[in-house]
Amino acid sequence: VSRITIRDIARLSGFSKTTVSFAFNEPSRIGSQTRETILRIAEELGYIPDPAARNLSLKRRGTIGLLLPDVISDAFYNPYMAQIVRGIGEVCEREGHSLTLIPPIHASLMEGIRNAAVDGLITLGLEPGMEAVGFIQRRALPFVAIDGRSGGEFPVVGIDDCSAAAGIMEHVLDLGHVEIAIIGFGPEPLLSTGSHVTSERLKGYHAAIKAAGHEMSESIQYFTAKPSLDGGRAAARQILSETRRPTAVVAMSDIIAIGAMGFFQAHGISVPRDITVVGFDDIPETHLVRPGLTTVSQPGYEKGLVAADALVTMINGDQPEAHIVLVAQLSLRDSSGFSSRPLPAKRSVIGTRSELGAHSRQRRDV
Amino acid sequence: VSRITIRDIARLSGFSKTTVSFAFNEPSRIGSQTRETILRIAEELGYIPDPAARNLSLKRRGTIGLLLPDVISDAFYNPYMAQIVRGIGEVCEREGHSLTLIPPIHASLMEGIRNAAVDGLITLGLEPGMEAVGFIQRRALPFVAIDGRSGGEFPVVGIDDCSAAAGIMEHVLDLGHVEIAIIGFGPEPLLSTGSHVTSERLKGYHAAIKAAGHEMSESIQYFTAKPSLDGGRAAARQILSETRRPTAVVAMSDIIAIGAMGFFQAHGISVPRDITVVGFDDIPETHLVRPGLTTVSQPGYEKGLVAADALVTMINGDQPEAHIVLVAQLSLRDSSGFSSRPLPAKRSVIGTRSELGAHSRQRRDV
DNA sequence: TTGTACGCGTTATCAG
DNA sequence: CTGATAACGCGTACAA
Numbered sequence A, B: 001v002s003r004i005t006i007r008d009i010a011r012l013s014g015f016s017k018t019t020v021s022f023a024f025n026e027p028s029r030i031g032s033q034t035r036e037t038i039l040r041i042a043e044e045l046g047y048i049p050d051p052a053a054r055n056l057s058l059k060r061r062g063t064i065g066l067l068l069p070d071v072i073s074d075a076f077y078n079p080y081m082a083q084i085v086r087g088i089g090e091v092c093e094r095e096g097h098s099l100t101l102i103p104p105i106h107a108s109l110m111e112g113i114r115n116a117a118v119d120g121l122i123t124l125g126l127e128p129g130m131e132a133v134g135f136i137q138r139r140a141l142p143f144v145a146i147d148g149r150s151g152g153e154f155p156v157v158g159i160d161d162c163s164a165a166a167g168i169m170e171h172v173l174d175l176g177h178v179e180i181a182i183i184g185f186g187p188e189p190l191l192s193t194g195s196h197v198t199s200e201r202l203k204g205y206h207a208a209i210k211a212a213g214h215e216m217s218e219s220i221q222y223f224t225a226k227p228s229l230d231g232g233r234a235a236a237r238q239i240l241s242e243t244r245r246p247t248a249v250v251a252m253s254d255i256i257a258i259g260a261m262g263f264f265q266a267h268g269i270s271v272p273r274d275i276t277v278v279g280f281d282d283i284p285e286t287h288l289v290r291p292g293l294t295t296v297s298q299p300g301y302e303k304g305l306v307a308a309d310a311l312v313t314m315i316n317g318d319q320p321e322a323h324i325v326l327v328a329q330l331s332l333r334d335s336s337g338f339s340s341r342p343l344p345a346k347r348s349v350i351g352t353r354s355e356l357g358a359h360s361r362q363r364r365d366v
Numbered sequence C: 001t002t003g004t005a006c007g008c009g010t011t012a013t014c015a016g
Numbered sequence D: 001c002t003g004a005t006a007a008c009g010c011g012t013a014c015a016a
Helices: A006-013 A017-025 A032-045 A051-058 A079-095 A109-115 A131-138 A161-174 A196-211 A229-241 A254-266 A300-315 A351-355 B006-013 B017-025 B032-045 B051-058 B079-095 B109-115 B131-138 B161-174 B196-211 B229-241 B254-266 B300-315 B351-355
Strands: A063-067 A098-102 A120-124 A143-146 A156-159 A180-185 A220-225 A248-251 A276-278 A295-297 A323-326 A329-331 B063-067 B098-102 B120-124 B143-146 B156-159 B180-185 B220-225 B248-251 B276-278 B295-297 B323-326 B329-331
Touching (some): A006 A017, A063 A079, A063 A109, A063 A300, A079 A098, A079 B079, A098 B079, A109 A131, A109 B051, A120 A131, A120 A300, A156 A300, A161 A276, A161 A295, A161 A329, A220 A229, A220 A254, A229 A254, A248 A254, B006 B017, B006 B032, B063 B109, B063 B300, B079 B098, B079 B254, B109 B131, B120 B131, B156 B300, B161 B196, B161 B329, B180 B196, B180 B229, B180 B254, B220 B229, B220 B254, B229 B248, B248 B254, B254 B276, B300 B323
Parallel strands (some): A063 A098, A063 A120, A120 A143, A156 A323, A180 A220, A180 A248, A248 A276, B063 B098, B120 B143, B143 B156, B156 B323, B180 B220, B180 B248
Antiparallel strands (some): A295 A329
């Protein structure tokens, strides 16, 4: 037995497809007698319109796509992803949409974009000039980039990664640390990656270091990790295997920082006494670990919410803001402490500090 | 400028829609000269077939639906959800599907099911007889229930919740606890909820208590919470406000247990010295908190993976196993300790224990 | 008030 | 062997 279609209802009721459709969608346009007959028959047969055909006709898909740079099973290792999804979800429910997670197929975003039956896309870290951008535009799909580089022909939602990174690095330097390990996103070597977020944060780290009067090349080591607990652990292992052991670890992701911190602690290295560890994101887990993780608090939930809002605006044919910068702030907890090594030469406050009102506001858990 | 359609290519090339389609999908059926002409024009105009129309034609949607009982912004408060999504994602990528998260619209699952343009559904906690089940079946959608009640006409993936719950309660009783708080899923009173998972776990808890020779009504208190850190905190607050303070808290969810544990600790109550806290799920966060959370380790990732596998089997027209029971085990960490109160009368081992080989296996973090 | 025709891409079926 | 016609699923502008 095949599915019941509108044709079946039309045939059995003796009316046309149009009339049957009106019975459901525009009752005022047909007679009440006609309508009752049609609804009765439809009910008897258990008729439900095919959503795919319905959406095609209505020129809407009823769903928003979230384009993932990683496979789902990796992306959701990072609790930060859940925050973004929660924010997008808020808008989805308000608008009656579902949320389609689109992983790369065959290690490429293209196939996913090509096949996405969605009203619009939210992307993570997309940059102007990337092949995927042109592809999305060729499909005439509205889209908003979270954490992308602004200046393209699409709205971008993010924070000031450079300032935020400078803020937390400044904090670490204030504590007297000189030998510092920076952990970015892998697997490629950190200084070679071109991702906007990575390069902005590096820029911020370096600005703070330079402002502190250090020779960067001397005391900074670079590592990369996958944004997961295991990735953080692996990075920590690598850090410990270096001949120069840093007194502070600055990670671009909380989940990496937490994984690294756990590895240090499991190997008898006390945080923050022996080593300072700070992260980025402010996922809920930063409150759960001991010591609490010092990090940059960036609003993942809001990022999702604002991006989805902007996307809905575009879907409705309106023009959203081109570049939405959300506020990040430094969240000081107990994973960062003073270095036992002597302080280097006196440093001056970095230039960007005055622009970071929020950064100077210190938060502590209750 | 409207989107380029297959008609445009047909018109400009002078061939029919069929021939254009063949140029892409069945090149062998047309002449190579014809094909080249068509491909060239299509490339020039940047033609990409509309996925929605394509999927309609192909009678496939290219996506799997995950029917959420809660709004997305609540569901992803619980890290356990991420585990399930990761498992489903694994299969999605293998099959080239995307994953559509379908939240309830207007507090009802129906609207979501009605509009879901998906190849099949994975549901969470769906029971035979529920209105939604009939609705899915009327849509002739293949679907698999995670954590549902078996015996319906659909495959169910889960664990033996009763035995698992009995196993952890037995552990708590073994430690000498008598005054016990059980936290289930809210907001309704725990004993009135009909969810399969809830009633099975309650059954298990009660079986263990009975086997221990206690009068249940005397020393057990029931609470509910939303599965989130805040939910756990709220439940803990409520527990502390009762005149009888329990020496052990048995939660049906890790995130609730972790929230409760944090609340206790923040109020000067030591875990496990003053109060034992155990959970259910074994989310990664159980390793992060101090003390580590004793819990039932159930394979969320596998649940998603196996459910998605079964669903794909159904989509392909084959028959999967009707009821897949995965293995759960007790994970003993440090949040459970001996009660300072005197042990009650001697107890015997509960009957189900022999069936729970895995339960007797003790795991500890490295 | 109701019916006809169209849009979207694919393909079974038919014509040359 | 090559290519075109028509049908699928639904909603709706337009005609009757």
